[in-house]
Amino acid sequence: MQHTKIALITGANRGLGLETARQLLQKGIQVIVSSRDADKGQEAVRQLQQEGLTPVFLPLDISDARQVENAHDWIAAKYGQLDILINNAAITGERAGRISNTLLDTDVQQFKNIFDVNVWGTIQLTQALLPLLRKSAQGRIINLSSELGSLQLHADSNSPLYHIKKFGYNSSKTMVNLFTIYLQEALQDTNITANVISPGWVKTDMGTQHAYLEVPEGAAIITRTALEEVPVGSFFTHDNKLIPW
Numbered sequence: 001m002q003h004t005k006i007a008l009i010t011g012a013n014r015g016l017g018l019e020t021a022r023q024l025l026q027k028g029i030q031v032i033v034s035s036r037d038a039d040k041g042q043e044a045v046r047q048l049q050q051e052g053l054t055p056v057f058l059p060l061d062i063s064d065a066r067q068v069e070n071a072h073d074w075i076a077a078k079y080g081q082l083d084i085l086i087n088n089a090a091i092t093g094e095r096a097g098r099i100s101n102t103l104l105d106t107d108v109q110q111f112k113n114i115f116d117v118n119v120w121g122t123i124q125l126t127q128a129l130l131p132l133l134r135k136s137a138q139g140r141i142i143n144l145s146s147e148l149g150s151l152q153l154h155a156d157s158n159s160p161l162y163h164i165k166k167f168g169y170n171s172s173k174t175m176v177n178l179f180t181i182y183l184q185e186a187l188q189d190t191n192i193t194a195n196v197i198s199p200g201w202v203k204t205d206m207g208t209q210h211a212y213l214e215v216p217e218g219a220a221i222i223t224r225t226a227l228e229e230v231p232v233g234s235f236f237t238h239d240n241k242l243i244p245w
Contacts (some may be wrong), residue, residue: 011089062121
C-alpha cells in the first residue's frame, strides 16, 4: 500500500500558504494547515473543506518554542513521519508600501520581531521536525525566500530591486538563503533535500495588489518543488530562473 505523503505548511491561513495547501491537496497530499491565528487557520480549513478537500489544522506560532515542540509531538503521534515541510510563515515588520532604505530608522525591537519569525522560527521548526523528515523515503524542506534577499541584486545599481531596501525583511530573507545552503550541506548524506525559492511578486496581503502574479501562479512553483525533481540547494524563482545569492 502506497504511503500518503504528509505535508506541513506554515502560515497557511491565507495567500500563498493557503493556495499551496489547496494545490497539494488536489494532488492527493495530506496537508497540515498551520497558522498562529487559530480562528483564521480554522476558517481556511473550512474553506478548503467546502471545496471537497480534507486538510487538518494545527495551531502553530513558529516563534514559540513550546508550540514548535508540541507540533513535533502532534505530528509524530498522528502520522509518525513528515514528508514535506514548507516554511512559508513570515512577516514584513516594516511599514507597508515603503521601499526606500530603512537601515537608519529600523527599530532594534522591530528588527528582532522580524527575525524571531522569519529566521529563528524557521530554523527551530526545521530542527524540531528533522527526526520526522528522516523517516520519510524522500523528505523535502522548502524555504520561501525572496529575490530581495539576494546580496548580488542589492549591490548592483542596475538591478530593478536595487532601491527596494527594507532592511529588516530583506536581511531576514538573506539569512533564510544562508540557512538553506548550510542545511542542504548538512543533509547531503540523508534522504532529505532542502531548497529555497522566490515565488515572485504575488498579489497577496504582503505583496499588495500592485504585484504582477496571481496567487495560484506563485504557489505553483512551491507545489512543483514539493513534488517534482528540481536542482537541490538552489535558489530560483517562479519561472525556474536561478537567482544569484
